[in-house]
Amino acid sequence: MSRRQIILVALVLVVVGGLGYAGLRTEYHRAKDQRDLADLTRSSPWPREHLLIPDGVTRPGTVGWLDHGGLDIAYPLRTADGRAVPVLWRLRVPQPATGLPDGVHCDTPRVRTCTDLAGGSTLVVTHDSDNSDPSTALYRKDGSRVRAIEVQGPDPVGVDDLSAALSSVHPPSDAELLDLLRRDGYQTDWS
Structure with missing residues (x-):
């Protein structure tokens, strides 16, 4: 050769x-x-195909958690006036009695002010108290789920911006779910 x-x-x-x-x-x-x-x-309470995430949420600085109570996503919400406000977007299992997520109630007006906005939406303003930081949240009943978005602290966000974030959603692709849920260095037991 x-x-x-x-x-x-x-x-x-x-x-x-x-x-x-x-x-x-x-x-x-x-x-x-x-x-x-x-x-x-x-540990999701629903099959993957029933999960929802906000449109355009998978960008740097976005993280998510999924457990038996539902899905939580922390991300910067772009408001109508161009600000990027940190929010917590949630898809949770509702309490049978109130339709709100576990731990959220309107029983103490000194701590929370709740306003029924009709159409299954409730605006909840948590006042600065001994056991709570101020926040504004919008909750919307969605069958066996409740969608929520919460703004911590004094940074005001209008109801229209919060409502748009709850309405503009889509079922996530496998790649989007991995991007949200898998942290750097994550390994399954068999990886």
């Missing part, structure tokens, strides 16, 4: 080996993503 043929055979082996390795790596990452997604969504 001539030197040229040996080099050609070696080159073909390197190319075929590289392509095979790239294919195996791609398959490994796809399988790992599926395992991670199954692990991260295992």
